Amino acid sequence: MTRVERVFDPGLQPERTALAWQRTILALGVAALAASRGLLPLFGASSYVIAGAGLAVIVAILIATDRRYRAVHRHLTTVDSSTLPSGGRLDD
């Protein structure tokens, strides 16, 4: 975990947003696993492949969320506290 010198906002909004992303993606992950479990009688062994693919996507999004939080935090506390580097790209 990187050293955090100071938070941008005493209300911890970037942190809360990062946690909200994690909550959401974890809920999606549980749903994906339950769904692939339900596919077992239909597709047999291939449903494990589907579950694995779903898990891979979930983990990828969680990693992207973590990187985005770090980028947002770094941007807001050091570069420019008036704009949010949001969206799909991690600009800086």
Add this chain to the structure above:
Amino acid sequence: MVGITVTDRHEGHEERRFPRSLYGQGSEPDPRFSLANERTFLAWIRTSLALMAAGVALEVFLVPIQPAFRLTAAILLVAAGIGAPLQAWFGWLRTERAMRMSTPLPSPRFAGPVALVVLVAGILVILGIALWR
């Protein structure tokens, strides 16, 4: 408007955030409001997931209530689960635009229909319990 700051630092900066049609207009709002808007979007996504899971669970586990009511409630819940992401995305988009353009925030126009569908599904479940022999 409180919390809306204007910055000229980014004039001429090539807009790389998605969607460009949104971020190309207006001025940057307080980042905290954008982050709160984002959390609202995520909350709607989680709501959608819960609704769809509830609808599927009713049928998958063949919950012991009147079958016709159960199926109807299941379909309604899944439909509400499909509608909630509409509110998630368009609500986020319209709110972000309103914050950038310093106009009043939009009302969550898809929230009412979703709530109504969930209400009807709940009533159907209660009736299904009551009418189960």
